[in-house]
Amino acid sequence: MLANAQPYMKRYLAGIWLALTPLLTLAQASVPTDYWQQEVNYSIDVTLDDRQHVLTAQEELTYTNNSPDQLTFIWFHLWPNAYRDNTTAFAKQQLRNGSTKFQFAKPEQRGYIDQLDFKVNGQAARLEYDPLNPDIAKLILPQPLASGAKAAITTPFRVKIPDSFSRFGHVEQSYQITQWYPKPAVYDRKGWHPMAYLDQGEFYSEFGSFDVRITLPANYIVGATGMLQNPDEQQRMDQLAAATAQKKTEKDFGNDLSFPASSTDTKTLRYVQDRVHDFAWFADKRFNVLKSGVTLPSGRQVTSWVLFTNNEAGKWIKGLQDVNDALTYYSQWVGEYPYSSATAVDGALSAGSGMEYPMITVTMPMAIVHEVGHNWFYGVLASNERDYAWLDEGVNSYVENRVTTREDSTAGEFGFLLKSGKVAGTLGLAGLTTAALNQVPYQVTASRGLDQPVSGVMAAAYGKINYATIVYMKTATLLRYLAAYLGQEKFDAAMHAYYSRWQFRHPYPEDMQAVFEESTGQKLGWFFQEMLGTTNRYNATVSDLQVTDAQVKVLVRNESVAPFAVPVATLDAQGKVLETQWTPALGFGEEDAETQLNFRRAGVAAVVVDPAYVTPQLNRRDDRMKIEGSLRQLEPISLKPLASVERWDKASINWLPVVGANTSDKFMLGAAFYNSPLDRKRFSYLAIPMYSFKRNELNGVGTLNLNVLPRRAARQVVLGVTVQRFERYSKAEPSLTLMLPHSAYNAPQHFVKLANTAVHSQDQNRTSSIQTVEYGVRGGNALQKWTAHVELNHLVPTLSEDNKPREASLLRMAATYERLYAPKKRVQLRLFGGRFLQKSDATEFFMGLSGSPDYRRQTVFLDRQQISDALTAQVHQTDGRDGAFKAYLPVISQRWMSTLNLQIDLPVTPLAVFTDLGATKEKQLVAPGRAAQRVFYDAGLVLPIAHDILQLYFPVAGSQYQNGFPSSRQNFTNNIRFILRLDQLNPLRMLDEGLAQ
Secondary structure, eight states: OHHHHHHHHHHHHHHHHHHHHHHHHHHHSOOOTTOOOOEEEEEEEEEEETTTTEEEEEEEEEEEOOSSSOEEEEEEEOGGGGGSOTTSHHHHHHHHTTOOTTTTOOGGGOOEEEOOOOEETTEEOEEEEOSSOTTEEEEEEEEEEOTTOEEEEEEEEEEEOOBSSSSSEEETTEEEEOSOSOEEOEEETTEEEOOOOOSSSOOOOOOEEEEEEEEEETTOEEEESSEEOOHHHHHHHHHHHHHHHTOOSGGGTOSOOOOOOOOSSEEEEEEEEEEESOOOEEEETTOEEEEEEEEOTTSOEEEEEEEEOSTTHHHHHHHHHHHHHHHHHHHHHTOOOOSSEEEEEOOOOOSTTEEEETTEEEEOGGGHHHHHHTTTBTTTBOOOTTTOGGGTHHHHHHHHHHHHTSSOTTOSTTHHHHHOHHHHHHHTOTTOOHHHHTTHHHHHHHTTTOOOOSSSSOGGGSOHHHIIIIIIIIHHHHHHHHHHHHOHHHHHHHHHHHHHHHTTBOOOHHHHHHHHHHHHTSOOHIIIIIIHHSOOOBOEEEEEEEEOSSEEEEEEEEOSSSOBOOEEEEEOTTSOEEEEEEOOOBOSSSGGGEEEEEEEOTTOOEEEEOTTOOSOBSOOTTSEEESGGGOOOOOOEEEEESOOOOOSSOEEEEEEEEEEEETTTEEEEEEEEESOSSSOOSEEEEEEEEEETTTTEEEEEEEEEEEEOOSSSOSEEEEEEEEEEETTEEEEEEEEEEEEOSSOSSSOEEEEEEEEEEEEETTTTEEEEEEEEEEEEEEEOSSEEEEEEEEEEEEEESOOTTSOOOOEEEEEEEEEEEEEEETTEEEEEEEEEEEEEEOOOOTTOOEETTSOOOTTOOSOOSOTTOOSSSSOBTTTEEOSOTTOOSSOOOOEESSEEEEEEEEEEOSSSSOEEEEEEEEEEEEEOOSTTSOOEEEEEEEEEEEEEETTTEEEEEEEEETTSTTSSOSSHHHHHTTOEEEEOGGGGOHHHHHHHHHTO
16 A cells, blocks of 8 residues: 555645646736726526526626725616617627528517516616617616625516527527526726627626526426536436437437427526626437546546537537547646536527537537637636627637647648548649638738728627638637747747636736736737737748858848738758748838848758748748749649639639620630639739630630729729620720728728720721719618719710711719518619710710610620520610610610619519609600600519529510500510629629628
């Protein structure tokens, strides 16, 4: 026995030391002496009615005022009221982010909280609701609460649980009960933080303790924050876990997802936990249960659980290991997990891929590591997520990426692209890592001027796409960059110090920066303020080389508007890294904008900036310079389909096959060649050569653009030129386009365009010149959209028939409005007005009541030359411009024209109805036997085969008919028309417009 006592005693003492280390570190790395935070301790009894989907509860909380201020009120969150109606901040954000599901929800699908009766220290207290947000209220205290004093606050409450529209809700009898009880808002050193419930934008709450009793039918399985106190339920969970562990494959679980009947007996489960700032619980009668655990570095045991339905059971079996991995590596790299258990739950989530709560998360299997990781960033480090989402989501994503790629650099979110050598080779990704691909989503938005800063932007102010690409992905890649710059060991030490100092507190960005600077001994404002707090574009290049027998002297230049450091490496002839050095954080426009690095000469064939893709550069094609002749390396250019990632070691051109046809050129076959649309380059190009087999000639389209991203005012400036040739005409159009405003979100989108278009007709041997000034604006949300467009054309034919140039100036204005009146059913309204400002006798200049003459060749007509009997441009195919009548009326104007166009989707059927009203200055004859007129109309049915792309129009009444109606079946069928908007299918345009939503 004595022989075995010594190693046991060593382990015992080591365990004590490891357990005390965080406390010793915390004492050494104390928070500022003037720091304080409030404390809220809860006791809640709640009963679930799973037939009415209602919670009935009683809440008692003790509020401790640790602030230096006397409080006369306390802001409360009543977040279930966010689901009350369409006026809430949540409802409005749903529309902004493209969803109408809640907008058209039935009353029984919505939720709310009521039956509140607040008392403070036994005295009745009044609630003052925020006039703009029914989920925020101010509790007026009967007596002021002095600094250091406590208040006992009680209230009953009832909650109608909504359908699953976001984080809180139910799908039949599967319940996710989150943000469900009256909760005081945070009062901290920066003041009160009352906030409306949002889908995009998370929460901020006070630390304290919870004692919660949940009563519900006995056959429910529950996962919750805290430690379960019921021995019989603990035994039941262990038995369920043992039974589930016998099932080894997905087939063993089957695919039954039906709900068993609820037990007539009830049970009351009690959960207790301290040092947490929220309480969530999840209940489902169908859950499978698995249990495991890990041993932390201190020797403390933590139990891990997964609760899941039969759906994707195989992934959930693996998910248990993901919980363990998160507990193990976050504890190792950030700081020890402080609670006794961690649970991942399969739930009816409608907000992203997962949502975290203390000790428990509802998630998809793919997101388990990320969501469990939130126990550190959100749970223990309880930062203000609504104002600084990156402190939670972004920092957590960085650690998550380390966990998922720790053994395989091609694992992670984009790993599927790298796992297959064939796919990676085809797309030009061979040799890259997931970390390199993680930068691409940010580059996609930043290269278009659509990105936003990581820090300093409230969560709700991000564009929907940017919330993912900036808050999560860019933050994670920038922290990877900082770790590479500092060295992983120093970075981890700083992260541990940050965790130790601020655990169970409310850190802000400046607190994280202060700890990192203190721990590393470096000033890091260039990272925390500039790199995180701005949309600065970063680029560094090797500006010169000097080679001696012993050294390669490299001059590195920062071409950015702000300081940053870069790694520079020497490569051998096979591209292997020989030596890497970092520059200091180089300034811009100063003496230290360039720095010299000295490398060993042996074996060096080239020098490259950032070979491992850790810096946030948008341009990597000029990152390498070879030694011989000190010239930049020119790589063989390879063709890659669809899109490719820009690399410093490989050059590529992207391509796609293209087919086309019209009545003049007949069938055409070709290909589109372009530089990758992912990372929009300063110079972008598109070439689409198409061979016409009928005419034995080459047609096609080509564009070349110079893309400029101004720091202020305009978001993007594009100087470009377009050339095209089809149907025996050719066109050349240089243009200048300004995209406004600088921030692309939460505001209407504007553009101003100046263009000079020259169109040459081969058949007429005639060239027309059109100078154009355009202004367009669009706005709206998922429920309603609107646009306005103003276009001024100055039209000049090179020569008229009598060899005298004639000119005309034409002003067009159009406005559209559309609104959904039911899911996928809309009303569309359009107003058009046009006027010639400069009168001209030239017959080729006019406005069309049933479509424009398309002076600038903007529309793809199938029969522009009017050869066919069924596809004739204007007669059968319309472009929906100018008067935009759905029926064809041969009405033109050289003075002024005005129209009103209305289209309404019909209920039940896929059809819509339309009517158009129009007037012109000139009287015109449109049907035999009818008098000349100035006012016109039509009406009929629409078959929208593909909304906004292909629609068929069936006019059943209108001025085009002699007596207002078709005289025969042929008279009716001859008037059928269609609109074909192939420009809407342009993938490059779809990408640009989709990113700007």
